[in-house]
Amino acid sequence: MIYSDGYAEGEPRVEFRTDVDDGGGQGAGTGTGRLFPLEELYFCDACSLVCSRYGLTEEIDSYYCPHCLENMPSSEAMLYLNRCSKCFECPICFNTLTITAAHDGKCFFSCQFCRWSSGEIQLEAEKPDMLVAAAFQKERDSPHRTEMNKLVETFRKASQEITRERELQARMRRRSITLFLPATSGEGSKRGSKSGGGAHPWVVEDLENMLKDKKTKLKTMSIRTTTKKGVRIESISLKDLIAPSDEKARSIAEQLKSLDETPTDTIASLDQRTRCINEEAHTLSGLIPSRKPLLTKRSRRCRQCTRYVVKPQINPCSTPPFQKQNIAWLYVPRVLLVHPNPNEIGVGRVMSVSFAMYNPVESNTTARFAADAYNRNISEGEEEEDRDNNSSSSNPFGYTMDVLTEPFETVIGPHNELQDVHEGLIEEDSAAVPTDDNPEIITERKGNKIMVCLRVKPHDDSAGKEATFGIPVELSFKDRTMKEHNTHIHLVFTLGIISGASE
Amino acid sequence: MYVEDPIYYHKSEYIQTASGNKVSRKSVLCGSQNIQLSGRSIIKPGVILRGDLALLRIGKYVIVGEDTVLRPPYKKYRGGFAFFPMAIGDYVTIGDKTVVNAALIGSYVDIGDNCIICKRCVIKDNCRILPGTILPPDTVVPPFTVFGGTPGRCLGELPESVQFVHKERANAYYRRFVPQQKSSRAARGT
Numbered sequence: 001m002i003y004s005d006g007y008a009e010g011e012p013r014v015e016f017r018t019d020v021d022d023g024g025g026q027g028a029g030t031g032t033g034r035l036f037p038l039e040e041l042y043f044c045d046a047c048s049l050v051c052s053r054y055g056l057t058e059e060i061d062s063y064y065c066p067h068c069l070e071n072m073p074s075s076e077a078m079l080y081l082n083r084c085s086k087c088f089e090c091p092i093c094f095n096t097l098t099i100t101a102a103h104d105g106k107c108f109f110s111c112q113f114c115r116w117s118s119g120e121i122q123l124e125a126e127k128p129d130m131l132v133a134a135a136f137q138k139e140r141d142s143p144h145r146t147e148m149n150k151l152v153e154t155f156r157k158a159s160q161e162i163t164r165e166r167e168l169q170a171r172m173r174r175r176s177i178t179l180f181l182p183a184t185s186g187e188g189s190k191r192g193s194k195s196g197g198g199a200h201p202w203v204v205e206d207l208e209n210m211l212k213d214k215k216t217k218l219k220t221m222s223i224r225t226t227t228k229k230g231v232r233i234e235s236i237s238l239k240d241l242i243a244p245s246d247e248k249a250r251s252i253a254e255q256l257k258s259l260d261e262t263p264t265d266t267i268a269s270l271d272q273r274t275r276c277i278n279e280e281a282h283t284l285s286g287l288i289p290s291r292k293p294l295l296t297k298r299s300r301r302c303r304q305c306t307r308y309v310v311k312p313q314i315n316p317c318s319t320p321p322f323q324k325q326n327i328a329w330l331y332v333p334r335v336l337l338v339h340p341n342p343n344e345i346g347v348g349r350v351m352s353v354s355f356a357m358y359n360p361v362e363s364n365t366t367a368r369f370a371a372d373a374y375n376r377n378i379s380e381g382e383e384e385e386d387r388d389n390n391s392s393s394s395n396p397f398g399y400t401m402d403v404l405t406e407p408f409e410t411v412i413g414p415h416n417e418l419q420d421v422h423e424g425l426i427e428e429d430s431a432a433v434p435t436d437d438n439p440e441i442i443t444e445r446k447g448n449k450i451m452v453c454l455r456v457k458p459h460d461d462s463a464g465k466e467a468t469f470g471i472p473v474e475l476s477f478k479d480r481t482m483k484e485h486n487t488h489i490h491l492v493f494t495l496g497i498i499s500g501a502s503e
Numbered sequence: 504m505y506v507e508d509p510i511y512y513h514k515s516e517y518i519q520t521a522s523g524n525k526v527s528r529k530s531v532l533c534g535s536q537n538i539q540l541s542g543r544s545i546i547k548p549g550v551i552l553r554g555d556l557a558l559l560r561i562g563k564y565v566i567v568g569e570d571t572v573l574r575p576p577y578k579k580y581r582g583g584f585a586f587f588p589m590a591i592g593d594y595v596t597i598g599d600k601t602v603v604n605a606a607l608i609g610s611y612v613d614i615g616d617n618c619i620i621c622k623r624c625v626i627k628d629n630c631r632i633l634p635g636t637i638l639p640p641d642t643v644v645p646p647f648t649v650f651g652g653t654p655g656r657c658l659g660e661l662p663e664s665v666q667f668v669h670k671e672r673a674n675a676y677y678r679r680f681v682p683q684q685k686s687s688r689a690a691r692g693t
Contacts, residue, residue, distance in 0.1 A: 001659045001660060002659060002660055002661070002662055003631075003649040003658055003659030003660060003661060004659075038664075039662050039664045039665070039668050040662045040664075042663075064645070066643065066645045066648070066657060067643050068643075069627075069643065069645060093654055094654075094656055095639050095642070095654045095656075096641070096642065096643075098640075098641055111639075112621075112639045112640045112641065113637075113639035113654040114654075295645060295648075295657075295660075310663055316645060316646060317627060317628075317645075317646060319628070321628070321629065321646060321647070321666075322663065325663055327662075327663050327664040327667075328664075329664040329667050329668070330667070336506045337506070338506045339506075339507075354506075355506070356506045
């Protein structure tokens with residue numbers, strides 16, 4: 001699970017809309033797509049496509065323990081039930097346990113955070129290896145696990161039997177179809193059945209009967225018919241709880257009152273119980289240490305061309321950590337927003353939005369901004385209808401602002417790796433980039449950075465909503481191998497909340 | 504992410520070394536002969552670096568927040584106890600009011616404010632510790648993970664681009680951290 005801080009409503013930000021079929025080559029999905037920051041996007045260099053993790057397939061390459069960092073293949077991980085064979089977690093606070101030796105020479109697990117000790121549950125041994133083996137054995141000997149293993153074994157056998165029967169039936173059906181082929185080829189089955197010959201037993205009634213049987217079978221297999229009916233949960237009114245009127249109410253009330261007497265600090269929480277599922281312990285004293293769950297190293301492939309986009313090293317701590325790492329950060333210009341003034345965002349007020357773009361590739365990147373692509377073009381007649389239904393054809397993503405700047409094209413200078421190291425020492429090669437910029441749009445240009453200024457205006461009916469607008473951008477650049485790429489990105493700007501007052 | 508304004512400091516409050524380190528005069532460097540700063544690092548006011556206990560090796564573009572303590576870890580033995588050197592990689596950001604007793608902090612790591620990293624913790628490359636986390640002794644933080652809570656637990660994974668994100672963040676902070684010019688001081692009325 002990728003960790004994300006998330007955004008507050010109206011928090012100024014720039015995101016990328018992916019997996020959207022807008023006719024611009026991003027056909028990884030349909031609908032309005034999803035919004036991601038640039039950090040979470042990938043770039044397939046084979047099909048020049050910017051996509052999110054949903055546009056890629058994931059494969060588990062290896063498993064490793066987050067504590068001892070030992071990696072293991074999937075077969076070994078399966079054998080240990082996807083848990084580390086050496087590292088154990090505290091059943092109380094889930095911190096990794098350490099093995100401590102007591103003065104009498106006995107080893108036990110101890111938690112360095114909550115001071116829990118395995119001596120409390122009589123889990124001690126002469127040597128650390130023996131202690132690990134004892135904990136392992138305790139997990140194996142759990143009666144619930146033994147019972148569950150028996151059940152799993154029974155169901156596995158039953159499943160194998162059902163599969164075998166199905167296969168046999170399918171084979172028989174195929175065989176009978178082969179036998180009946182002459183009947184279907186115009187000979188007439190009734191004649192065959194009438195004659196009583198074994199070669200042509202097929203009749204229409206047989207087929208109808210077969211379908212009827214199938215229907216009844218399906219009916220009997222339905223969960224609804226097999227579910228136990230009449231399960232009732234005991235309930236009690238507040239009046240009965242305070243002053244029970246009958247015997248039944250009295251017994252329920254007594255049960256509930258007995259809960260008050262149980263000391264809450266000894267009851268295991270739901271999280272503690274689920275982590276220690278073999279024991280089903282209700283109190284803390286019944287919990288035993290569980291082995292640490294393994295983490296995975298995963299590679300990602302493009303859904304369209306099935307080539308690797310990300311391929312990690314097998315060892316979790318190797319440097320560099322990836323064999324192949326085609327992340328969008330290394331190909332797509334980074335966009336940084338100049339923090340907008342929230343007082344300027346108001347209905348009917350034209351405001352300017354400035355942002356910087358940094359080119360990450362070592363060649364010029366040509367960017368074509370279709371600035372007005374999602375402006376709401378409402379004619380007089382359609383106005384009322386479109387206001388009711390904001391998802392008009394020109395604004396499928398429900399943006400609340402129009403971009404007044406005309407579409408434009410610009411070139412962003414190449415990235416120089418030494419720029420950061422020798423800041424100010426390297427002369428920027430301004431000759432490589434044409435300088436016929438419109439100063440109202442491209443306000444500044446330096447090295448691999450440009451500052452862009454756009455004029456935007458909120459919709460008349462968007463007071464109180466998030467101020468958002470989107471711009472599709474077509475990018476052309478060359479990668480390190482001098483391969484040319486043409487790709488589309490869809491920038492989504494959120495500026496804040498639109499105020500209703502206008503001046 | 505935003506294009507952010509510069510962070511100004513008074514030139515008299517910091518010492519800038521030849522390799523670009525900016526060390527606050529209000530920080531406490533104990534056993535300075537045992538403290539190695541690779542360059543372009545920022546040590547903020549109130550920071551305590553305990554080089555007197557063991558070697559403290561700090562990489563480049565390391566930002567240490569205000570009132571933070573970097574203290575080499577120790578281990579108790581039957582005969583006494585011994586301190587181990589502490590190593591911090593490159594492009595590491597440590598927040599304010601954090602206590603670090605780790606044995607190793609890798610590169611491209613982000614540690615939040617008000618954290619306690621207990622003794623002998625190992626924080627590998629490309630990971631993040633959320634603000635207010637307490638990492639118990641001997642905790643190992645694997646690469647590309649986020650740790651948070653009390654005690655610190657793995658809360659999720661980070662995307663593959665985290666190395667570049669953390670590098671850019673540390674780099675940008677150093678670029679923004681500039682001495683206050685006379686003109687900017689006059690504009691602010693100081």
